[in-house]
Amino acid sequence: MTSIPPQSQASTNTPVLIVDDDPSMRAALRQWIRLADFETIEVETTDQAMANLGPDFKGCVVSDVMLDGEDGMTLLRRVSELDSDLPVILITGHGDVPMAVEAMRAGAYDFVEKPFDPDLIAEVVRRACNRRALVLENRALKTQIADSSSLESRLIGNSPAMQALRHQILHFAQTDAAVLITGETGTGKEVIAQALHDFSARKSGPFMAINAAALPETMVEAELFGHEAGAFTGADRQRIGRIEAANGGVLFLDEIVSMPMALQAKLLRVLQERKVDRIGGHKPINVDIRLVSAANVDPREAVASGRLREDLLFRLNAIELTIPPLRERGRDSMLLFDTFLNRFAVQYGMEAPAPSAQDEAFLQTYEWPGNVRELRNAAERFVLNAQVNPQPLEILVTGRRDAVSPIAAGGLKELMDAYERSLIEGALRRHDSKIADVMRELNVPRRTLNEKMARLGLSREKTGGSDVPENS
Ligand SMILES: Nc1ncnc2c1ncn2[C@@H]1O[C@H](COP(=O)(O)OP(=O)(O)OP(=O)(O)O)[C@@H](O)[C@H]1O
Ligand SMILES: [Mg+2]
Known part of the structure; x- marks a missing residue:
């Protein structure tokens, strides 16, 4: 015993x-x-x-x-x-x-x-x-509680996926292992990278972000590695590169897949040896960094198609955090929209407008290709428009005037139909029209689903392809 x-x-x-x-x-x-x-x-x-x-x-x-x-x-x-x-x-x-x-x-x-x-x-x-x-x-417990509640306000969401993600972030922040964050655009990769820094022992050290895709190729190397005075024409002074400047803190490599191949090779050396060579420098400089990187495409596919070095990937992904797209987070879109409405209302000194039932239906069924960023922009416009030019959220987001107003067309019945239609449509699209998967997601028997689809004028073919609007 x-x-x-x-x-x-x-x-x-x-x-x-x-x-x-x-x-x-x-x-x-x-x-x-x-x-x-x-x-x-x-x-x-x-x-x-x-x-x-x-x-x-x-x-x-x-x-x-x-x-x-x-x-x-x-x-x-x-x-x-x-x-x-x-x-x-x-x-x-x-x-x-x-x-x-x-x-x-x-x-x-x-x-x-x-x-x-x-x-x-x-x-x-x-x-x-x-x-x-x-x-x-007790002290450790108290800091943990304080950390988790402040992380909750930065990385909002009650869906099981987001709860698990917050838990992992607080846990992995305590280590120095390399983290690769993957997720579609606007899902919160940078928010997570910053949190991995802010809740770690390196929090008083620097958080240095590098997006190789956003820098002109001619400047990238000097920016990353730094250079000595006179290393090349125009290098009149010594310059500390961003990798070196991240010493004691976190180096965040954003959009790693867009990094030019030549640079990937140089970066790999830095990660293997934990040393940087300034351009024109004679002795390598030791760096103590925690590495966090992000990709908005599947890194393994990028390796397969020759855009990402496999050996580099292995240095980056000791831990992999995958952020689900917003459309797969259930009611999180409502919670996020509500929070952003209130934040923007305070920021602009306006009253937070209340979304209509139709707006709420749209929030939950729209695909949000730009994820949280798109939803945040929508909330901002919703607040700014509320008093002078109030519009249904769907018009603000998609610009599609025709798609609107089951309410104007009738009432509760039309609204319910529209809501039901968009839920089923969304599920069909997500599951490539595989009826068994749609039944499981929506938790309805086949017969009910067939009846509803017939009544709402939905067919499997019609929703098979994706007609998601461009990211706003
Ligand atoms: N769960 C969340 N709670 C609150 N705000 C969030 C959340 N996720 C993202 N955001 C906000 O959404 C915006 C986009 O997030 P972020 O920049 O981290 O996305 P990303 O994944 O890095 O996008 P990209 O791939 O386009 O660089 C930011 O304003 C961020 O603060
Ligand atoms: Mg980003």
Whole structure:
């Protein structure tokens, strides 16, 4: 039978900092504390003690009250200024009651009288270290909660896919492994790359983005690798490239598939060796970077068609995060639209207009080829137009005047039909008119689906092809 371990137990290699200027006392303390399965660090003065401590220190401090120079009480004060939850155990002279009282009042975790009982010291240290483990665990939990709620407002969406993605981001942000983010245009690749930086230990380091496709080919190399003065005509000064400038932080390689082949080879070398050669430079410069890259096409297809080096892909995709297109995120489009409406309303000092039932039906059934970016633009226009020239969302987005207004044409019945039609149409398109898949997605029996399609004038052929409008 297994028993449930008590929560927050100090692990066996937890460090205990021993502060004592008497070598024989240090040796005795070391012996008893190590026997109790803790690691020990031994120092003689308060300054040396402070040099070994930080807010992340996992164990506790055991210090004699009497020390050369600053005494144990001063150490206690300095430690509580650093972290008031870091336990300090003081060793006092036998019968020195006033000192013991003062120590407890000043916030000592406990005190032990000399000559001490080895079992007692081991027991006090164990309790202090367990207490410390609990404090650190609670702190970590609190930052995690704060991080996840702030990530939720940046990467909006309640669909299972988005929830899982947020979870993965917070998890992988703690590592240095290379992440490749794939997803259609406007799905949030840059938002995720930035989050992987902002929620990581590198958050105070730079976030350097490079989009090779957006730079003229003649400039790309100098931009990435930098150059020495006089490296080529026009290079009158030394220049630090973006890879070097990302040192200590995150390098975000956007649209990797559009990177020229020659550049891919050079980049591969940087990633293999973690060194950059400035153009015209003589010695390579070490760089410490975390790599995040993005592709809006399937990277494996890009490898197959010779646009992306396979060895480069393997350096980039230790972790692969795939963002689903907006049309596959269920009601997220409503949530996103609502959030953007409110944000733009605040930004423009206007009232947030309420979408009509017809607008909501459109939100859920439109294909959103430009994904969140397109939806965000639509929300902005919706707010700006609301007072002077209110229009159905569908017209704002597609410009198709004819497609509109089942409401104008009739009422609830027409609206329901239109909604039902667009849902079925969307599902047929997504599944290449495979009826079995459509039945599964919409959760309707074949017969009901056939009847509805007949009534709404839908056929498999009619919806087979995609007539998605161009990205706005
Ligand atoms: N889940 C989301 N929640 C809130 N805003 C989002 C979300 N996803 C994307 N956005 C917003 O949508 C816009 C497009 O996102 P982003 O630039 O990250 O897309 P992308 O995948 O990099 O697109 P592209 O491939 O075109 O570069 C940005 O304004 C971004 O802030
Ligand atoms: Mg982008």
